[in-house]
Amino acid sequence: MKQRSVEQAGKRKQERGSVLATSAIAMLSVLLAVGLGIDISRLYLSKTELQNAADAAALAGVSGLNGGGPGITEAVDRAVTAMNKYDFNKTGVSFPRGNVEFAVNLEGDYMSEGQAFLSPTNIRFVRVRTPEEPVGISFAAFLLGSSRNLSATAIAGYSVPLNQICPWLPAFVLDIPDNPITAGNTYTFRLEGGDHVSPGNYQLLAPMHSGGSGDREGMANGVNWCVSVGQEVQTKPGVTAGAIRQGVNTRFDIYAAGMDPALSPPDENIAENIPYSDYRDKIVVKSPSRKGWPDRRIVFIPIAKSLPGEGRDTIIIDRFGVFFLQSSVGSGNGGELKAEYITNTAFAANSSFDPGAGAANDNLAVPVLYK
Numbered sequence: 001m002k003q004r005s006v007e008q009a010g011k012r013k014q015e016r017g018s019v020l021a022t023s024a025i026a027m028l029s030v031l032l033a034v035g036l037g038i039d040i041s042r043l044y045l046s047k048t049e050l051q052n053a054a055d056a057a058a059l060a061g062v063s064g065l066n067g068g069g070p071g072i073t074e075a076v077d078r079a080v081t082a083m084n085k086y087d088f089n090k091t092g093v094s095f096p097r098g099n100v101e102f103a104v105n106l107e108g109d110y111m112s113e114g115q116a117f118l119s120p121t122n123i124r125f126v127r128v129r130t131p132e133e134p135v136g137i138s139f140a141a142f143l144l145g146s147s148r149n150l151s152a153t154a155i156a157g158y159s160v161p162l163n164q165i166c167p168w169l170p171a172f173v174l175d176i177p178d179n180p181i182t183a184g185n186t187y188t189f190r191l192e193g194g195d196h197v198s199p200g201n202y203q204l205l206a207p208m209h210s211g212g213s214g215d216r217e218g219m220a221n222g223v224n225w226c227v228s229v230g231q232e233v234q235t236k237p238g239v240t241a242g243a244i245r246q247g248v249n250t251r252f253d254i255y256a257a258g259m260d261p262a263l264s265p266p267d268e269n270i271a272e273n274i275p276y277s278d279y280r281d282k283i284v285v286k287s288p289s290r291k292g293w294p295d296r297r298i299v300f301i302p303i304a305k306s307l308p309g310e311g312r313d314t315i316i317i318d319r320f321g322v323f324f325l326q327s328s329v330g331s332g333n334g335g336e337l338k339a340e341y342i343t344n345t346a347f348a349a350n351s352s353f354d355p356g357a358g359a360a361n362d363n364l365a366v367p368v369l370y371k
Contacts, residue, residue, distance in 0.1 A: 046135045050152035053086035054128050055369055058156035061100055061126035062367040064294075065158075067344040069117045070281045074294075076100045076113050079128055094131060101127045106157060106370055124345075125157035125370070155371040161360035162351040163229065165320050167222025168300040170205040170215065170236070171337075172315055173323075175305045181321065184275070186338040189301050189323070193239045193333050199310040204244070205302070206236035206312075215240045216257065219247025220264040222299065224350060229358030232314040233302065241333035248337070251296045252328040253288035267296035276324040276342045297325040298346050299339065300364070320361050322346045 060082035064075035076097050083095040102116035103109060103125045110127050132149040171189040174197060175181055191202040206214065207223050215236070227233065246257045253266035269279055271286035278284045279297065301323050304315040323339035348364040 042135060046133075047150050047152065049086065050130050050133065050150055051154070053083050054130050054152040054154035055156075056086070057083040057095075057100075058126050058128040058154040059367045059369055061128065062156045062158070063347060065120075065123055065126070065345075066280050067121055067123075068277075068280045069120050072102065072113055072116045072120050072123065075102070075126055079126065083128070083130070096131070099129045099131065101129075103127065106155065125155060127153065127155045129153045153371070154369065156367055156369045158345060158365040159368040160353055160365075161362045162348055162353050162364045162366065163357045163360040164226040164352045164354050165228070165300055165348055165361065165364060166226035166350050167224045168227075168302060168320065170207060170218035170223050171203050172205060172233075172302045172304045172317075173321060173339075173341075174203065174307070175303050175318060181303065181341050183341055183343045186326065186340050187321075187323070188336050188338050190239070190244060190334075190337040192336045193241075195336070198307050198313070200237035201235050201308050201311070201313070202237075202239050204236040204238070204240060205233050205315070207233050213243070215243040216247040216259070219244055220250045220259060222349075226351060227302075227317060228354070229317055229319055231317050231358070233317060235308045235313050235315060237311050239333050244337070245329040245331075245334050248325065249328045251325060253290060253292070254328055261290045265293045265296065266290055268292035268294050269297075272327040274326060276326075276340050279324065280344070295346070298342070299323050299325060300346075300348060301339065317358075319359070320364065322363055 057079040061075040061079035064078045065071045066074070079100045080095055080097060097113060101110035101112060102123045103111065104122045106125055108125075110125075116123055130152045132151045135148050135150055169189065173181070173187045173189050181187060188203065190204055191197065193202070196202050204215070205223075207225055207227070242257070246259060247264075249256070250259050250261070250264040251267050252270045252272065255261060266288040268287070269282070269285050270288050270292070271279070271284045274284045299322075300320050302315070302317045303319050303321050305318045306316065308315050322342050322344070324342050325339050329337060343363055345363045345365055347366055349366070351364060351366060353360065
């Protein structure tokens with residue numbers, strides 16, 4: 001019995017080294033697994049950062065498209081600016097203009113900025129590809145290498161045509177059969193005093209707020225109530241000269257009645273009495289004194305075919321038009337207010353498509369991230 005105990009004790013002494021070796025190998029495996037997990041997590045995080053930057057740049061690029069050559073340049077400018085707002089691995093991404101490409105169709109042949117500039121009319125999609133950026137590997141270099149190059153690609157473009165439109169100016173343009181609405185012509189969206197479309201009505205609408213503050217806010221930022229073709233909207237009797245002038249003029253860097261430039265910024269180009277083509281192609285440019293926003297002078301106005309009745313009545317929206325505000329509103333009642341009708345596809349902010357709503361507007365869209 002005593003001899004057997006001695007033999008077992010001897011065996012245990014012989015096993016002490018093997019247990020230590022096994023434990024060391026197991027611990028090393030655990031450390032390697034943890035290190036591999038950390039490196040893979042860093043790769044996923046870095047890839048997400050790059051993808052977010054690419055997505056934002058593609059959406060920003062699409063918002064610059066306007067059917068003209070300068071819109072292609074603007075799209076690249078906006079994409080590059082958006083990309084430069086992002087940091088990757090705590091450093092900025094070196095993003096060349098050549099990494100922004102354009103196409104007519106989602107799966108079509110993508111072309112360079114220079115190629116798209118020569119044929120910009122039907123461009124609807126922007127593809128952004130980030131350069132390959134290295135990410136260092138700390139713990140699993142023997143498996144993954146000392147670094148891995150990552151990149152990201154995003155494609156954004158126009159949405160399907162929309163039929164729920166907002167925001168829009170609280171006024172309407174009358175479609176007269178003898179004078180059909182055509183691109184390049186100007187049309188009245190508020191008559192001057194004494195020249196009403198029906199007793200008391202001067203083409204103004206009161207969809208939400210009937211007071212002067214509602215008129216002022218609606219003309220400055222649009223009515224954020226989405227409506228569709230065939231819907232009835234209440235009219236607003238009277239010229240409402242002061243509030244209308246104060247609202248429209250914010251888009252031209254003219255402020256009164258406590259209007260806040262932070263909430264109602266001016267357009268980037270406030271040059272007056274110019275056609276849309278000069279505005280689109282930046283042929284005539286005048287910068288505001290405050291930070292401006294692009295396309296603030298492009299507005300959506302309901303079009304009606306029938307006249308409202310006397311006083312407070314309703315109109316039925318026949319369709320929406322995309323219009324360009326050529327000039328600010330003068331003193332007094334401001335006279336007859338007009339805007340130029342344009343046919344370029346424009347982005348309609350909070351608008352959407354509802355299968356159960358009315359007909360869609362082919363030239364209204366929102367930027368959509370496709371890939």
